[in-house]
Amino acid sequence: MxxxxxxxxxxxxxxxxxxxxxxxxxxxxxxPRTTSETSWVRAHAGPCPSAPAAPVFDYAARLRRMTPEHRGVPTCVDCGYALRDGDGQRLVPxxxxxxxxxxxxxxxxxxxxxxAGTASSNGPSxxxxxxxxxxxxxxxxxxxxxxxxxxxxxxxxxxxxxxxxxxxxxxxxxxxxxxxxxxxxxxxxxxxxxxxxxxxDTAPLKPHVPCMNCDVRGKLQVRIDPLVAVCLACGAAWDSSTIGVLGEHIRIWLGDPIPEQVEA
Structure with missing residues (x-):
């Protein structure tokens, strides 16, 4: 070619x-969009117990299978049995x-x-x-x-x-x-x-430095996931392909303060 x-x-x-x-x-x-997050839930530390062989009128066996809504205790994510005090437990993703x-x-x-609720006899708030x-x-x-x-x-x-x-x-x-x-x-x-x-879910980072586009301080906000930064004053925005320039700008302002001007 x-x-x-x-x-x-x-x-x-x-x-x-x-x-x-x-x-x-x-x-x-x-x-709408969906995201998948990892939650840590409880399970038995060892093998889960088998299905109870006790008759249905065995009150203790019935309590052991009840859900947290009925018993107020967590259940094993794998078998559904209630996890009571003294049971070996582990956290699984x-x-x-x-x-x-x-x-x-x-x-x-x-x-x-x-x-909502801003109207009053005292006028708009x-x-x-x-x-x-x-x-x-x-x-x-x-x-x-x-x-x-x-x-x-x-x-x-x-x-x-x-x-x-x-x-x-x-x-x-x-x-x-x-x-x-x-x-x-x-x-x-x-x-x-x-x-x-x-x-x-996670508050954006708010570096207190001037925007490199409009020079207004305190309006830059950065979100890590997804990686995006915006200036709420002028609307300028940076994504993963351009945020390196903004990052260097922030580093200079935070790491190398501008010296005060000396009057003549």
Missing amino acids: STHAQDRTDERAASSVVVTRIVDRLTELVE RPHVVEHAPLLVQLHEAIVGST SRPTANLEALDAWTAVDVGARFWVAAITNSPAAGDVEHLVRDLIERAPTLDRVDARDVDQDVLRWWGRARIVTTW
Whole structure:
């Protein structure tokens, strides 16, 4: 294969990767996703007991098979027998599947929750900062998706934000290289901000350094899984392919403080 032909093949592959990334991130906005986590549960340390041979009227045997709801004690994950004090026990790993609502649904719930109970005779009260961030994230997706659907179709975009995102998902494979690059950058900002704002399990890291894009301090937030960082002030975002630059910026600010200026 010639060098030029190889270059064209590499370009097509890179474009396919970009489109796939766009679709995957947009899909998280409108579709639920599942994650598998490892839970440690109790089991017998040795072989599990066999099924009881005692008659059904044997009260002790019946109690031993009762569930925690009835007895208030844990049961062995393998055999279902209650684990009582004195039983040999061990912890074993088991996969635990968790379903997460679409990111847009989580943002909507945060926004709606921010207005619940705020009306009073004393007038409107301020909303929590986190819920204002959810509203900003929702608005960014709405305005951005509406812009791109209109630009691609050359006609005004109609419908709610979920409809617009789904429309953009369908049209992503038709994007040329330039538009795909720009859409990819915008989608990273929408998706990254939504993932940060809706974090419920592990709080994002918040390095108190200025954003390298807008220079506002205290608005950078970093999430490890998935690896994404956003600035809540200007909307800039970094993923695993670009976060190294941000990491070096943070390291310099945290490790090498800027000396105070001396007045002349």
